[in-house]
Amino acid sequence: xxxxxxxxxxxxxxxxxxxxxxxxxxxxxxxxxxxxxxxxxxxxxxxxxxxxxxxxxxxxxxxxxxxxxxxxxxxxxxxxxxxxxxxxxxxxxxxxxxxxxxxxxxxxxxxxxxxxxxxxxxxxxxxxxxxxxxxxxxxxxxxxxxxxxxxxxxxxxxxxxxxxxxxxxxxxxxxxxxxxxxxxxxxxxxxxxxxxxxxxxxxxxxxxxxxxxxxxxxxxxxxxxxxxxxxxxxxxxxxxxxxxxxxxxxxxxxxxxxxxxxxxxxxxxxxxxxxxxxxxxxxxxxxxxxxxxxxxxxxxxxxxxxxxxxxxxxxxxxxxxxxxxxxxxxxxxxxxxxxxxxxxxxxxxxxx
Amino acid sequence: xxxxxxxxxxxxxxxxxxxxxxxxxxxxxxxxxxxxxxxxxxxxxxxxxxxxxxxxxxxxxxxxxxxxxxxxxxxxxxxxxxxxxxxxxxxxxxxxxxxxxxxxxxxxxxxxxxxxxxxxxxxxxxxxxxxxxxxxxxxxxxxxxxxxxxxxxxxxxxxxxxxxxxxxxxxxxxxxxxxxxxxxxxxxxxxxxxxxxxxxxxxxxxxxxxxxxx
Numbered sequence: 001x002x003x004x005x006x007x008x009x010x011x012x013x014x015x016x017x018x019x020x021x022x023x024x025x026x027x028x029x030x031x032x033x034x035x036x037x038x039x040x041x042x043x044x045x046x047x048x049x050x051x052x053x054x055x056x057x058x059x060x061x062x063x064x065x066x067x068x069x070x071x072x073x074x075x076x077x078x079x080x081x082x083x084x085x086x087x088x089x090x091x092x093x094x095x096x097x098x099x100x101x102x103x104x105x106x107x108x109x110x111x112x113x114x115x116x117x118x119x120x121x122x123x124x125x126x127x128x129x130x131x132x133x134x135x136x137x138x139x140x141x142x143x144x145x146x147x148x149x150x151x152x153x154x155x156x157x158x159x160x161x162x163x164x165x166x167x168x169x170x171x172x173x174x175x176x177x178x179x180x181x182x183x184x185x186x187x188x189x190x191x192x193x194x195x196x197x198x199x200x201x202x203x204x205x206x207x208x209x210x211x212x213x214x215x216x217x218x219x220x221x222x223x224x225x226x227x228x229x230x231x232x233x234x235x236x237x238x239x240x241x242x243x244x245x246x247x248x249x250x251x252x253x254x255x256x257x258x259x260x261x262x263x264x265x266x267x268x269x270x271x272x273x274x275x276x277x278x279x280x281x282x283x284x285x286x287x288x289x290x291x292x293x294x295x296x297x298x299x300x301x302x303x304x305x306x307x308x309x310x311x312x313x314x315x316x317x318x319x320x321x322x323x324x325x326x327x328x329x330x331x332x333x334x335x336x337x338x339x340x341x342x343x344x345x346x347x348x349x350x351x352x
Numbered sequence: 353x354x355x356x357x358x359x360x361x362x363x364x365x366x367x368x369x370x371x372x373x374x375x376x377x378x379x380x381x382x383x384x385x386x387x388x389x390x391x392x393x394x395x396x397x398x399x400x401x402x403x404x405x406x407x408x409x410x411x412x413x414x415x416x417x418x419x420x421x422x423x424x425x426x427x428x429x430x431x432x433x434x435x436x437x438x439x440x441x442x443x444x445x446x447x448x449x450x451x452x453x454x455x456x457x458x459x460x461x462x463x464x465x466x467x468x469x470x471x472x473x474x475x476x477x478x479x480x481x482x483x484x485x486x487x488x489x490x491x492x493x494x495x496x497x498x499x500x501x502x503x504x505x506x507x508x509x510x511x512x513x514x515x516x517x518x519x520x521x522x523x524x525x526x527x528x529x530x531x532x533x534x535x536x537x538x539x540x541x542x543x544x545x546x547x548x549x550x551x552x553x554x555x556x557x558x559x560x561x562x563x564x565x566x
Contacts, residue, residue, distance in 0.1 A: 114483045218504050229495040267488040
C-alpha cells in the first residue's frame with residue numbers, strides 16, 4: 001500500500017513558493033551520491049515481451065504503426081458511454097468538472113494534448129496499458145489510479161481524488177476507452193513524452209530567455225503567467241502560483257524539453273531545435289512555482305530525497321546545466337557499447 | 353473617506369455613461385478627407401457586410417486592430433481597398449477607430465443557409481482540430497468561445513464566412529503573411545478547401561453570444 005502521507009500536503013510546505021533557499025547547499029549534492037536518481041527502466045510487466053508488435057498494426061508494416069484510439073463519435077450511447085464522456089470532460093476542463101481537487105489554473109489536457117490522444121504528449125491510450133507496473137522509485141506496484149492521483153497532487157497542485165470517487169472512476173473509464181484494442185503490457189510507440197537528445201551546447205539561461213520571448217510569450221505571457229479570456233485561462237501559465245508545482249514531472253528540464261520540442265509553439269511542434277528546446281526548458285523551469293507537496297524540513301533535504309540532476313529544485317540553473325553536461329558525457333561513453341532500449345521520456349520518479 | 357469614495361464612484365458612473373453615449377469619432381462616420389469613412393464598409397457598429405466580404409470589426413482587441421492598420425501602411429499586409437485608406441489614416445485616426453470598434457457589442461449572426469453536415473464538420477475542426485493533419489483546434493488560441501484572446505488573437509466567432517474563407521485562403525497561398533510566428537500560415541496550409549468552407553460557415557453561426565449556451 002501507498003504510504004498515505006505521500007498524498008498529503010505538508011503543512012510547512014503548503015502553498016509557499018520555494019525561494020531557492022537551497023542554493024548554497026545544493027552544490028554539495030552534485031556529486032551524484034545524495035539521492036539524485038538515475039532514470040530507471042520503464043515499467044514493463046515482467047511476464048510480457050515488451051517488443052511484441054501491437055496486433056492492430058498493419059500486417060506487413062516494417063515501421064511500427066501508431067495505435068489509433070477510437071473516435072469521439074464512437075462513444076457508446078449508454079451508461080458506460082456517459083462515464084467515458086464525464087471522464088473526458090474532467091480531463092479537458094478539470095477546472096470546472098473536478099474543481100475540488102485542483103489547486104492551480106491547469107487542466108489535464110494542457111500537457112496531454114488532443115484530449116489525451118496525441119502521441120509524444122504522454123497519450124492516455126499508451127499509459128493505460130502499462131499499468132499496474134512495478135516502479136523502482138516507489139518500490140511498489142503502481143496502478144493507473146495511483147498515477148492519476150499523482151497528477152492531481154503535483155501537476156494540478158491539488159489533492160488526490162479517492163479511489164472510489166466518481167471523478168476517479170470517470171477518468172479511469174476515459175483512459176480505458178481510449179486504449180480500446182491496444183495490446184496490454186506493451187510500450188506503444190508515442191508513449192510518454194519525446195526524449196530529446198543532449199544539446200550540443202550546455203543549456204543556457206540567456207539563450208532560453210531569447211527563445212521564450214520570440215516563440216512563447218505571445219501565448220503564455222511576458223512573465224509565464226498565462227493569458228486569461230473572460231476569467232478563464234485561454235493559455236495556461238508556465239510558472240508562478242497557478243502553474244504545476246515543484247513535484248510535477250514537467251518541472252524536470254529533460255521532460256519539459258521533450259514536451260516542448262514535440263508540441264510547442266502550439267501548432268508548430270517539431271520546429272524548435274533540440275538546443276532551443278533545452279534552453280527554453282531551463283529558462284521556464286528556473287522560475288518560481290508552488291512548493292513540492294513532499295517538502296519536509298528543508299529545501300535541501302527535499303531535493304536530496306526527491307529530485308535528481310534534471311530538477312531545478314534547490315539547484316541553480318548554472319549548476320543544473322553543468323550537471324547535464326557531465327551526465328551527457330557519461331552517456332556518450334556508455335553509448336560506445338550497443339544501445340540498451342531507450343526510455344522515451346518516461347519518468348518513473350515519484351514526481352509525477 | 354466615505355465622501356471621496358462616493359465621489360469617485362459617481363465620477364466613474366458618469367464617465368461610463370458618457371462614453372457609452374459618446375458620438376463615434378469622425379474617422380468612423382465621415383472619414384478624414386483622404387480616407388473613406390470606416391462605417392461605409394464596416395458600419396458604425398462594426399458589423400461589416402457579409403455579401404461584400406467586409407469583415408466585422410466589433411470587439412477586435414485595440415492592439416490587434418492597430419497592428420493591422422500599421423501593417424497595411426507598411427505594406428506587410430496588402431488589400432486594394434484597405435491599403436490606401438490605412439495610408440491616409442493618422443495615428444490618432446487608428447487609435448480612435450480601434451477604441452470605438454473594441455467597444456461595440458459582438459455582431460448578431462444572420463441565419464445560416466449552410467448544410468448542417470458542413471456546419472458539423474466545421475464545429476468539429478473548431479473544437480477538436482485534426483491533429484492527424486497537424487491542425488490544432490481554432491478554439492485553443494481564439495478562446496473556447498471563439499471570442500478571441502487579447503491582445504494578439506482576434507475574435508473569430510460571428511465573423512462573416514466570406515471573410516474567414518478569404519483570409520484562410522490568403523494565408524494558404526502566401527498572399528497574407530503578417531501572422532505572428534507563421535501560426536496561421538501553418539494552420540491554413542494544413543486545411544483543405546472543404547475544411548476552410550466548413551469552419552468558416554460554422555464560425556459565422558456564432559454571432560451575438562458570449563458563451564455557447566447563452
